[in-house]
Amino acid sequence: MDQHWLDIQSFITDQRLLAAIDDLAIAIKFELAGVRDAEREELAKNAREALTLFLGQLRTLTADSGEIAKGVDPRLKELVDSYQAACQDRDNFPLVFMRAGTDALMRLLGAKNKAEQRELLSCLADLRRVVERHQQVDVSAILEEI
Amino acid sequence: MRGNLQASNEDLLHQLVTLQRLFADAKIPQELSGYRSAIEGVCERLRRQVQRNLKDLVYDLPDTFGNVLRQTQTVMRELELVNAYYAGPIELSQGLGASLLRVVPGVLL
Numbered sequence: 603m604d605q606h607w608l609d610i611q612s613f614i615t616d617q618r619l620l621a622a623i624d625d626l627a628i629a630i631k632f633e634l635a636g637v638r639d640a641e642r643e644e645l646a647k648n649a650r651e652a653l654t655l656f657l658g659q660l661r662t663l664t665a666d667s668g669e670i671a672k673g674v675d676p677r678l679k680e681l682v683d684s685y686q687a688a689c690q691d692r693d694n695f696p697l698v699f700m701r702a703g704t705d706a707l708m709r710l711l712g713a714k715n716k717a718e719q720r721e722l723l724s725c726l727a728d729l730r731r732v733v734e735r736h737q738q739v740d741v742s743a744i745l746e747e748i
Numbered sequence: 749m750r751g752n753l754q755a756s757n758e759d760l761l762h763q764l765v766t767l768q769r770l771f772a773d774a775k776i777p778q779e780l781s782g783y784r785s786a787i788e789g790v791c792e793r794l795r796r797q798v799q800r801n802l803k804d805l806v807y808d809l810p811d812t813f814g815n816v817l818r819q820t821q822t823v824m825r826e827l828e829l830v831n832a833y834y835a836g837p838i839e840l841s842q843g844l845g846a847s848l849l850r851v852v853p854g855v856l857l
Contacts (some may be wrong), residue, residue: 610829641800
């Protein structure tokens with residue numbers, strides 16, 4: 603496949619991930635503010651599923667990071683590398699979550715109490731930064747040509 | 749910020765509706781009908797996202813404006829992708845040298 607379309611595919615994958623992060627963040631903020639919106643709650647459910655799937659991939663790939671990951675999309679592998687780099691970067695990513703690992707965030711996705719929900723919002727913001735940094739490469743490759 | 753976001757999303761909604769109409773009206777070979785359906789699906793998904801953005805803004809929670817801004821930018825980027833790449837085969841099949849099917853994305857904030 604043409605490299606250009608691989609860039610687009612990677613860009614779209616990141617777009618979905620970013621949309622899921624914001625969908626969930628908005629839903630939590632609505633809940634914290636006492637706003638009830640059935641469609642937003644449904645979007646949050648879908649977002650949790652998408653993020654659980656992604657974090658599962660991340661967990662698998664970070665576990666195998668010392669080995670050659672066969673059959674893995676190279677751009678996804680780069681995202682994993684970005685995530686691992688962020689985990690080591692305590693100045694820019696000071697949250698405990700970044701070092702606690704993907705399991706901690708997966709558990710936090712279902713947060714019910716306000717303290718956990720606020721913590722989840724912070725974690726989502728960090729995760730967004732990681733994905734946005736990764737996406738910037740594709741944005742440069744694709745959109746700057748337009 | 750809320751006013752700007754609302755204006756941007758209303759503009760996007762107008763662009764998407766226009767694009768959907770242009771795709772629907774385009775006379776294309778039968779072989780491209782599946783492709784057109786796929787593109788129309790993308791446009792419809794983006795249109796629903798824009799409507800969702802507008803609905804989120806109605807609640808007027810400043811804490812969510814940053815998220816709505818990013819969701820708006822997400823739509824804008826994908827719309828640029830539709831304009832620049834996805835529309836190409838349909839344009840070519842119509843023999844359109846100029847970008848008659850395209851809409852020009854508005855300026856966001």
